[in-house]
Amino acid sequence: xxxxxxxxxxxxxxxxxxDLTLLVRPGVVTGFLGPNGAGKSTTMRMILGxxxxxxxxxxxxxxxxxxxxxxLRTIGSMLDARAAHPRRTAYxxxxxxxxxxxxxxxxxxxxxxxxxxxxxxGKPAGSFSMGMTQRLGIAAALLGDPPVLVLDxxxxxxxxxxxxxxxxxxxxxxxxxxxxxxxxxxxSEMAMTADRLVVIGKGRLIAEGEIGDFTAAGSAVAVRTxxxxxxxxxxxxxxxxxxxxxxxxxxxxxxxxxxxGRLAAAEGVxxxxxxxxxxxxxxxxxxxxxxxxxxxxxx
Amino acid sequence: MxxxxxxxxxxxxxSSIRATMVLSxxxxxxxxxxxxxFANMAAHEYATASAQERLDxxxxxxxxxxxxxxxxxxxxxxxxxxxxEYGSGTLGPSLAxxxxxxxLVIAKAGMTALVALPVxxxxxxxxxxxxxxxxxAQGAPYLMPGxxxxxxxxxxxxxxxTLLALFGLALGLLLRGTAAAVNVSSxxxxxxxxxxxxxxxxxxxxxTYWPNGAGFRAVTSRSDLPPxxxxxxxxxxxAVMHIAAFTxxxxxxx
Ligand SMILES: Nc1ncnc2c1ncn2[C@@H]1O[C@H](COP(=O)(O)OP(=O)(O)OP(=O)(O)O)[C@@H](O)[C@H]1O
Ligand SMILES: [Mg+2]
Numbered sequence: 265x266x267x268x269x270x271x272x273x274x275x276x277x278x279x280x281x282x283d284l285t286l287l288v289r290p291g292v293v294t295g296f297l298g299p300n301g302a303g304k305s306t307t308m309r310m311i312l313g314x315x316x317x318x319x320x321x322x323x324x325x326x327x328x329x330x331x332x333x334x335x336l337r338t339i340g341s342m343l344d345a346r347a348a349h350p351r352r353t354a355y356x357x358x359x360x361x362x363x364x365x366x367x368x369x370x371x372x373x374x375x376x377x378x379x380x381x382x383x384x385x386g387k388p389a390g391s392f393s394m395g396m397t398q399r400l401g402i403a404a405a406l407l408g409d410p411p412v413l414v415l416d417x418x419x420x421x422x423x424x425x426x427x428x429x430x431x432x433x434x435x436x437x438x439x440x441x442x443x444x445x446x447x448x449x450x451x452s453e454m455a456m457t458a459d460r461l462v463v464i465g466k467g468r469l470i471a472e473g474e475i476g477d478f479t480a481a482g483s484a485v486a487v488r489t490x491x492x493x494x495x496x497x498x499x500x501x502x503x504x505x506x507x508x509x510x511x512x513x514x515x516x517x518x519x520x521x522x523x524x525g526r527l528a529a530a531e532g533v534x535x536x537x538x539x540x541x542x543x544x545x546x547x548x549x550x551x552x553x554x555x556x557x558x559x560x561x562x563x
Numbered sequence: 564m565x566x567x568x569x570x571x572x573x574x575x576x577x578s579s580i581r582a583t584m585v586l587s588x589x590x591x592x593x594x595x596x597x598x599x600x601f602a603n604m605a606a607h608e609y610a611t612a613s614a615q616e617r618l619d620x621x622x623x624x625x626x627x628x629x630x631x632x633x634x635x636x637x638x639x640x641x642x643x644x645x646x647x648e649y650g651s652g653t654l655g656p657s658l659a660x661x662x663x664x665x666x667l668v669i670a671k672a673g674m675t676a677l678v679a680l681p682v683x684x685x686x687x688x689x690x691x692x693x694x695x696x697x698x699x700a701q702g703a704p705y706l707m708p709g710x711x712x713x714x715x716x717x718x719x720x721x722x723x724x725t726l727l728a729l730f731g732l733a734l735g736l737l738l739r740g741t742a743a744a745v746n747v748s749s750x751x752x753x754x755x756x757x758x759x760x761x762x763x764x765x766x767x768x769x770x771t772y773w774p775n776g777a778g779f780r781a782v783t784s785r786s787d788l789p790p791x792x793x794x795x796x797x798x799x800x801x802a803v804m805h806i807a808a809f810t811x812x813x814x815x816x817x
Contacts, residue, residue, distance in 0.1 A: 312659045314817040335662040343659075347652035349580055356579035363572035364660040404656060 295458030336408030345401030350390025482543030594686035597629025641731025679728035
């Protein structure tokens with residue numbers, strides 16, 4: 265479990281994370297979403313004690329990171345997979361981290377095996393491909409068999425097979441009851457991996473909930489009718505929200521498709537088309553973060 | 564105070580990259596080489612000196628001057644203990660693994676001392692041997708290791724070197740880049756070497772009170788100050804540097 269309480273980080277007069285209060289629960293994969301510069305990495309760095317909060321707190325299973333006697337056994341992380349000395353072998357890179365937490369060297373072999381790097385364990389990290397580097401980062405995160413995992417953009421730069429592998433791994437770890445927080449700026453990617461979503465923009469919490477909530481929030485009833493002006497007014501009188509869609513469509517929210525059909529029949533309005541549109545998560549995300557992103561672009 | 568696991572990890576980091584290991588060897592090799600070179604020069608001077616000059620000949624002073632050059636390498640060794648992490652971005656993972664920042668700094672200081680001390684003992688020992696053997700071979704006066712002056716150099720010299728490695732570590736933590744820290748360290752440590760080009764009073768001040776100058780004076784027992792005070796000056800200075808480095812390190816974003 266990760267608990268953020270009024271977490272705030274300012275760099276000079278730039279507020280990277282703004283009064284963020286959040287509970288990341290165990291047993292599910294939580295997707296941490298936001299456009300570029302939203303403050304995802306900064307939040308994660310504060311959870312791990314790398315950046316010091318301007319105010320507020322971040323705790324892991326009830327304790328601040330610096331209070332953990334053996335941090336790797338409580339929280340595993342990958343913030344930047346490239347953070348390995350290019351001349352140091354993969355094995356030594358993992359060994360030194362294991363030693364800091366009195367984790368036996370046999371565990372290094374185990375995680376190397378788990379991520380499929382056993383054969384290149386003796387090779388310097390600088391010679392690794394992007395995918396191998398990413399796997400080395402995951403291996404480090406798993407060293408302490410931690411109940412909490414924090415991964416910043418874990419699928420960045422991976423091929424489809426690597427992406428599938430990480431997804432399965434994350435879902436498996438969460439199914440074992442661990443807390444898994446992974447960030448991304450791609451909603452579509454999170455839709456496949458996460459159970460819950462936390463969306464931030466400009467350092468602030470924008471939305472939070474189950475994946476299903478987000479798809480439902482984005483769906484609408486599409487109607488095409490020759491009498492669109494009249495019907496739109498009738499729909500609004502009945503309590504629905506109407507906005508124009510493409511091709512003279514009306515996009516109706518706040519009313520079930522069946523009720524839209526009944527209303528049309530009762531009022532004698534001719535319908536050419538009546539269908540349910542599920543907005544993709546991507547569209548929902550764009551909608552949610554538009555203000556934050558626009559503000560960011562205008563600066 | 565030192566968590567042994569964190570100390571072990573520091574050694575793993577140190578010993579698993581080439582630069583630090585090569586630098587350690589370079590300290591020993593350069594010490595031997597400078598011992599031989601300066602002894603050759605000294606022996607040559609002795610051979611052509613007048614009887615009076617021969618009476619004043621000091622078999623240790625001139626030939627151990629190589630320490631003033633080797634000190635730059637040993638200090639760079641300390642610098643690398645900190646900056647190899649900044650350079651490769653491993654400070655993040657290291658801190659995430661260790662947690663409390665003081666644990667990492669203490670382990671780094673401990674590891675630097677534990678490496679610098681034996682390396683310095685080997686280096687200064689080799690410098691002594693090559694220089695005295697060279698002097699002896701060319702018929703100049705030389706010292707045996709049991710001589711009080713020789714003992715002082717052989718015992719206290721490595722301690723001074725170790726303190727300079729710790730000075731390098733503090734600079735590395737403060738400046739976070741190898742080039743910057745090595746430049747500052749080298750400039751700082753060369754001040755007493757440059758002393759002769761300064762006006763007399765400044766030159767005297769530098770060799771007596773400048774921290775590493777004071778340290779070397781204590782080693783050669785040529786100080787205007789009591790050796791304990793000279794030595795204490797260096798110890799105090801390195802301690803202050805470490806307090807500054809740690810205070811900064813504890814409160815800064817990694
Ligand atoms: N060390 C720093 N100094 C100054 N500003 C910073 C620093 N680190 C981050 N920022 C700023 O804080 C904001 C949040 O950055 P952060 O890296 O947390 O975003 P992010 O959500 O991870 O973005 P991305 O998707 O691009 O990785 C950005 O505007 C960034 O420019
Ligand atoms: Mg980021």
